[in-house]
Amino acid sequence: MRTLLDRDRDCVWHPYTQSGFGSDPLPVVRGEGSALILEDGRRIIDGISSWWCCLHGHGNQRLASAAAQQFETLDHVLFAGVTHEPAVALAERLCGAYPHSFSRVFYSDNGSTAVEVAIKLAVQFWRNRGERRLRVVALHGAYHGDTFGAMAVGARSVFTNAFEDLLFSVEYLSPEGGDAEVARCEELARQGDVACFIFEPSVQGAGGMKFIDPAVLDRYCAIFQRGGTLCIADEIMTGFGRTGPLFASSEMAIAPDLVCLSKGLTSGTLPLAVTMCREAVFREFVSDDHSRTFFHGHTFTANPIACAVALASLDISESESCANQRLRINEAHSEFAERVRGRSGIEGVRVRGTILAFDVVTPEAGGYVSPVAQQARQFFIDRGVLLRPLGNVVYCMPPYCVTDEELEVVYSTLEDFVNHLGL
Ligand SMILES: Cc1ncc(COP(=O)(O)O)c(C=O)c1O
Incomplete structure (x- = not known):
């Protein structure tokens, strides 16, 4: 049977995507809270609220x-x-x-x-x-x-x-x-x-x-x-x-x-x-x-x-509960920022509200098509987190309903990535 990806390759044109690079899109079959479920059953944390919009998570009742x-x-x-x-x-x-x-x-x-x-x-x-x-x-x-x-x-x-x-x-x-x-x-x-x-x-x-x-x-x-x-x-x-x-x-x-x-x-x-x-x-x-x-x-x-x-x-x-969720994310982001600030390979660690970002130090100028983005994206996906760096700018902007456990997975993935840069 042809998979979703096989069929996609034949007829779909994706936004902001150079098909010539041959990297496959993620075959998503379901959304649950902060997670996206892939065709093969893998659970991926949506660390960027699907282009910054799914504030209250996927499948909100x-x-x-x-x-x-x-x-x-x-x-x-x-x-x-x-x-x-x-x-x-x-x-x-x-x-x-x-x-x-x-x-x-x-x-x-x-x-x-x-x-x-x-x-x-x-x-x-x-x-x-x-x-x-x-x-x-x-x-x-x-x-x-x-x-x-x-x-x-x-x-x-x-x-x-x-x-x-x-x-x-x-x-x-x-x-x-x-x-x-x-x-x-x-x-x-x-x-x-x-x-x-x-x-x-x-x-x-x-x-x-x-x-x-x-x-x-x-x-x-x-x-x-x-x-x-x-x-x-x-x-x-x-x-x-x-x-x-x-x-x-x-x-x-x-x-x-x-x-x-x-x-x-x-x-x-x-x-x-x-x-x-x-x-x-x-x-x-x-x-x-x-x-x-x-x-x-x-x-x-x-x-x-x-x-x-x-x-x-x-x-x-x-609602007050949503304001509290945002505050909780902000505090968690700020703690993580302290954890990685000053590490080699990154700079400009910053937090505003529920946005966490840092820049990867690159020999060439940054910009959207920096090769860092593609490599980093794959690194994160392999560890179960969807993050889409903007060139050399890595950021996390989760749904407000993200759990503390999910946030910790995102942070440890980001930390692994930073450690990997420092090698
Ligand atoms: C500040 C800002 N304005 C406008 C847009 C365009 O919105 P849309 O992608 O829905 O056309 C975006 C999208 O990222 C944005 O971030």
């Missing part, structure tokens, strides 16, 4: 019941000219949960699209006001997704090389701040044509798990907002407690104007995303003139089942 119940009531309906309870309830809950005063939720279905929506909203906001503002500012090292607009506002890299000539140009500021960068920010703001400034609050994820000081973002946002530039917080990775608080931008003193959420929104069970904004942004689109309409929408916008699951997921994320 509360989420499954919410989905099943909603399926029986209303599975799907278009969202133009129609509304439904799960979408309205979720919008109300998200606006209430977000620490800054936001009142409008625009639905879409993945992180890149939530970013596209934010950029398009910002550009059309200025057009509707009769001002020509087309310039966009982002941070060096950013990653905001793979659609064209989202690529354009991200760092140029191996991800974007093939499309470089088609991407609109963007000004970049350093996430590290500093007087020279603040002066450049002031200069950009003075020119009066910046539509929006987009950033990942607290942590740049795909860019290498780089932590950002909220005070730096506050300085940039304060300067931009003085001139009306809309500030966009991309919380697609950081949202729903990943860095500690429910939203990383709550650690900023300055509130953004728009925020993008996805990934943990449904705890990775169904595709859903939102771009939320302040009422003042929405008001610029309200008119008796069609040309001020935001002509954007997707077939699966505000899918009722996804919204119902997101409500159930938010209930869990907001």
Whole structure:
């Protein structure tokens, strides 16, 4: 009989994968809590919450019941000219949960699209006001997704090389701040044509798990907002407690104007995303003139089942027990960081919320295609842990329901890896 892998080889094209290297994907048949069960029965700990989204683990019963119940009531309906309870309830809950005063939720279905929506909203906001503002500012090292607009506002890299000539140009500021960068920010703001400034609050994820000081973002946002530039917080990775608080931008003193959420929104069970904004942004689109309409929408916008699951997921994320789980992971990460800090072969051991990361010292420059990633990934899989280093950046970002025993397996695997580097 042909295995799942045999059949996969014949017809599937995987994301972020060079098939020419011939490494096989993991044949996963089931998910249980923090574990993935493979076709051959092996149990692999999902140390990265399946691309950072399965906050409450695999096969979560509360989420499954919410989905099943909603399926029986209303599975799907278009969202133009129609509304439904799960979408309205979720919008109300998200606006209430977000620490800054936001009142409008625009639905879409993945992180890149939530970013596209934010950029398009910002550009059309200025057009509707009769001002020509087309310039966009982002941070060096950013990653905001793979659609064209989202690529354009991200760092140029191996991800974007093939499309470089088609991407609109963007000004970049350093996430590290500093007087020279603040002066450049002031200069950009003075020119009066910046539509929006987009950033990942607290942590740049795909860019290498780089932590950002909220005070730096506050300085940039304060300067931009003085001139009306809309500030966009991309919380697609950081949202729903990943860095500690429910939203990383709550650690900023300055509130953004728009925020993008996805990934943990449904705890990775169904595709859903939102771009939320302040009422003042929405008001610029309200008119008796069609040309001020935001002509954007997707077939699966505000899918009722996804919204119902997101409500159930938010209930869990907001609970005291979930906050305690996050705290427990943070403490365990911090202890492990102490254990390996200063070991040869690694540097930059860091912890923020439930994220643990360190850099492998390599003779060549790091970057996503560093050979360290492939070798390390295999090393971890052989020991029953799914970790997918970003180039030479090794990180762990487990589901919040991960057990202490599972965490210890992850840490001992990481320690073996560090010892192996030191040989
Ligand atoms: C900060 C950030 N923004 C946007 C995205 C894109 O989200 P998606 O992969 O759902 O398109 C990601 C994905 O990793 C992300 O980390």
